[in-house]
Amino acid sequence: MSITVDKVIKREPLVINENATIKEAINIMSRENVGLLVIVNNAGKPIGVISERDIIRALARGKDLNAKVTEVGTVGKLVTISPRDSIYKAALLMNDHKIRHLVVMDNDKLRGVISIRDIISEERVVSRLAELAEAKPSEAEAVGAD
Secondary structure, rough: OEEHHHHHHOOOEEEEOOOEEEHHHHHHHHHHHHOOOEEEEEOOOOEEEEEHHHHHHHOOOOOOOEEHHHHHEOOOOOOOOOOOOOHHHHHHHHHOOOOOOEEEEEOEEEEEEEEEHHOOOHHHHHHHHHHHOOOOOHHHHHHOOO
16 A cells, blocks of 8 residues: 555645745744745746755855845755655655655646655554565565556
8 A cells, every 4th residue: 555645745835925035934934833835936836945944054144034035945946746656755755855845746736745744743654664664675666666
């Protein structure tokens, strides 16, 4: 049984316009208790992300809170996953890219964000990942493939 990404998405995606400031991003993250926002252009298309880490690094470099989110976020290199992909694939992508969040896209439509916390907070997901880790490498690849 393969658990898919759509089964562990916790909420609607939170977005911020590309013209918004770091301060606005901080306010949304704080209010909504999230660590990442999807940056969208004026047409509503995802173009990047801004994370807590991006903000901390920017502030450490002396960046002003009124700077645009596009100046400190990751823009143009969006790492995405389909809602039909397995959580095993999601975990591998996060590990390969050294990131804690993936943007979930269903073709051109933003469906959500999945975090490493979403994956590990599901007991059935952790159990399944443990099973896959114990399997022989060729078996794990076959089970994780979609």
